[in-house]
Amino acid sequence: MTITIPFCFSLLAVAYLWLSQQGEFPLSFLVKILPLLLLTGWALRQNQAQKWLLAALAFSMLGDVLLAWDGERLFVFGLAAFLLGHLSYLMNLRPFTRFYPALLLPYLGFAAVVLSLMWPQLGAMALPVCIYIAVILSMSFGTWCSGRANPWLIAGGLFFIASDSLIGLNKFYQAIPSAGSWIMLTYYAAQFALVRGFLQTPTQLQPQSD
Numbered sequence: 001m002t003i004t005i006p007f008c009f010s011l012l013a014v015a016y017l018w019l020s021q022q023g024e025f026p027l028s029f030l031v032k033i034l035p036l037l038l039l040t041g042w043a044l045r046q047n048q049a050q051k052w053l054l055a056a057l058a059f060s061m062l063g064d065v066l067l068a069w070d071g072e073r074l075f076v077f078g079l080a081a082f083l084l085g086h087l088s089y090l091m092n093l094r095p096f097t098r099f100y101p102a103l104l105l106p107y108l109g110f111a112a113v114v115l116s117l118m119w120p121q122l123g124a125m126a127l128p129v130c131i132y133i134a135v136i137l138s139m140s141f142g143t144w145c146s147g148r149a150n151p152w153l154i155a156g157g158l159f160f161i162a163s164d165s166l167i168g169l170n171k172f173y174q175a176i177p178s179a180g181s182w183i184m185l186t187y188y189a190a191q192f193a194l195v196r197g198f199l200q201t202p203t204q205l206q207p208q209s210d
Helices: 004-020 028-045 051-068 073-090 101-145 153-173 179-198
Strands: none
Touching: 004 028, 004 073, 004 179, 028 051, 028 179, 051 073, 073 101, 073 153, 101 153, 153 179
16 A cells, blocks of 8 residues: 555545535535545455445445535434444454453443433434444454454544544533544544555454464
């Protein structure tokens, strides 16, 4: 991989972040997904475009478009799109060749804290949010347990938890200063890291261990 892809990805991400700080602008949904379109093209060019990886990127872009179009009215549909995206990433992590019980405690503990803070304001969203939390935790935990595990995949899973936690806390707990910027920074970092991890060649993968 040359520096071109990370540079272009960063440039597109920063462009969207800067424009979004200026207020509403035409075709914001298109600018928002340009970094992911670049990642999709990168995967196709590498001839490693696993169907579940492409599905994850497609569902993510759908979620981005829905939330950029009308984040309030279409929030549930955006949530569903990202849920399918996480499930697709989880499928692409197969096979799972190891298990780390000690990691379950910090994952579940963090989820319990975030959920307890949001719970009073969740209302009818309680069940969908609980399902979403279970799926994203499974995806992130799966980056450790996958036979394809590498630092990029693990970082991507953790960045996604950070991004989605910020979304949930900002919406259902209390407003977070500069939430939009932090959400998108961690989101773009998550997507880049996951795709970078999935495009590792077999010789670059870390050796598997029991």
